[in-house]
Amino acid sequence: MLFNSFEFLVFFPVVTVLFFILPHRFRWQLLLAASCFFYMFFKPEYILILAFTIVVDYYAGILIESAATSKLKKRYLMISLVANIGVLAVFKYYNFINDNITGLAGLFGWTNPIPALTMLLPVGLSFHTFQAMSYTLEIARGNYRAEKHFGIYALYVMFYPQLVAGPIERPQNMIHQFHEKKEFCYTRVVDGLRLMLWGFFKKIVIADNLATYTDSVYGNLHVQTSIAIVIAVFFFAFQIYCDFSAYTDIARGAARVMGFELVKNFNYPFRSRSVTDFWRRWHMSLTTWFNDYLFTPLVIRNRDSIKWGVVFALMVTFSLSGLWHGAAWTYVVFGVMHGIAMSYEFLTKKSRKRLSKKVPAFIYNPMCQALTFLFVCFTWIFFRAGSMQDAFYVLRRIPGVFTELSNFAVTNSKPIFDGTLNRLGLIYCGMFVILLETIHYLDNKFQIFSRLRTQRALVRWSVYYLTVLVMMFFASATAHKFIYFQF
Incomplete structure (x- = not known):
């Protein structure tokens, strides 16, 4: 079983004290070992899944950076993405896809010969997979240089405080911090x-x-x-x-x-005056991930029809965001409802702005806040239901x-x-x-x-x-x- 709150209160101070006792050059080794132990406390053999994606992405990052042509760069990036998404597909979505194939086949009187797999979902799989994918994507975009220190890169993916539930970090924010010498600061x-x-x-x-x-x-x-x-x-x-x-x-x-x-992950989400505002305040590291790597590229590809390109991108992004949360149709519905709400807000932005000027702010703002909260609660019915x-x-x-x-x-x-x-x-x-x-x-x-x-x-x-x-x-x-x- 994974650490509970009280076990973490024992683990954390031991690691922290050792961290400040050790010289700087040994600290990354301590943190990496602590992160491995932290993850293996759940199911030891699943550390091999992390090891596989870490090795693939580490070398993919170096190859992407040194690629002589854009075609070669895309090929190495694709290898990295397929490896990461493949791990997600097998461990998180295999049985979901297979069950739906079985149900669909049953409608026609057919039998699905593909067996279901009995396996536990590795904790935090979606989080550290997305964090690893952001590394190779940022290198491919020319926004970051590949990390040559294998241990530091592994620590970037496995850093134990945020390993299993985020926030989802970018290499620009985290990797340089592992190279910097940290002094004890009381404040x-x-x-x-x-x-x-x-x-x-x-x-x-x-x-x-x-x-x-x-x-x-x-x-x-x-x-x-x-x-x-x-x-x-x-x-x-x-x-x-x-x-x-x-x-x-x-x-x-x-x-x-x-x-x-x-990075900060929440900013008073229940004060949101719209669903769009809610996703700027809720799980911000995931929202920005989807915005940068999925929503924006989809909009750019549909630049001939920006208006409906945005709607299309919103629906795809939030449908996949719902599926990211879990392999069940309830999560997909949760995401689709938010995609519909975001599309509505985008399409009615001008009319809502005119309305806000006609209605006093002390009425309009609380009303929008209340409606947003009620909508979010409504969608969470599907999120929570079994x-x-x-x-x-x-x-x-x-x-x-x-x-x-x-x-x-x-x-x-x-x-x-x-x-x-x-x-x-x-x-x-x-x-x-x-x-x-x-x-x-x-x-x-x-x-x-x-x-x-x-x-x-x-x-x-x-x-x-x-x-x-x-x-x-x-x-x-x-x-x-x-x-x-x-x-």
Whole structure:
């Protein structure tokens, strides 16, 4: 089983202390060994998959850079891309494709002779594959020189803080940092630990407690009330945000302690006023990856009809983005819905801008924010549901909320919540969501996290100890894996 939060709290300080004790020339070896151990803790033999793509991409990068012709350069790039996408296709999409072939063959009374494979999906496969692909793509575009140090390149792909769930880094940001000598800096170490503390708080207190509720509801949909289901839909939005952004904060904080800076992956996504704005704030490293390597090239190829070229590129990009998240039609539908929404916003940009000038900002902006949040919650039904049948069942049950509320108001007899979560637990979950949004509001308006750095030691340490106490007191009884580990 992969590291949980508490095991990471033992692993990280040991590696960090050794990192600062060792001379600079040995540090890359320590980090690479630690990264290998971290990955092999899940399933040791899967390190061979990483080793294969690392070797292929390392030599492909050198060959691409030294290629005498553009045709040869494209050939070496294609070898790299086929190797990486091939690994994804086999381990992540083989059974999905095969199951669909079986279903299609069954419609015609045929039998699919291709057997299914029983294998676990390597954790973080989509993340480190995309990071590796960005390396050879950047070299092919002439934006980066091939890294000649094999160990440093391997570390770029395997750096343990962000190995299994990102953020997805580019070679321009990361590789040079592994060559630079890192000195111990108290201020930087404290900043990193503070960011990690906030990440652990979001994961252990908020995400895991919300997961207790959402897992119970989605795991037993047919015995839930409509109100319980709708609450789960909204709770999942905050659960997935706290879960994923928590991992990013922990990864960025752990890297910062040692002197490495990872890219920011979230920027208050629930403040978005449009779906387009949402994807500029949510999982930003993935959004920019798809924008640079898929969306923009597709638009350029359709330059004769830019308007519909953009729509085509948006639909392809977000359909594949949905599939990137998981090998299931629910993820594809999730991506397609976002592609449709983005296309609508692109096509109606001028009319919406005219409307924004007619409606007062204090009405228009919150309305757009609320509609965007509702749309995102709606699409996450497909993201969270275990199947298309479950997703449509949730959608059919949503209107029942009004009936249940009216029945409760008239008779006061039918409980609007079942036994999925006791009332106290439900209140706690609601409090955690309110607390999260309050902290976000205060930080956005008054920069409370930045100001905490300048406060007296008594204030700072009081906040730290209070956070730890809350984590100890309100920690979920069940530890949940990070959601994005499965991607």
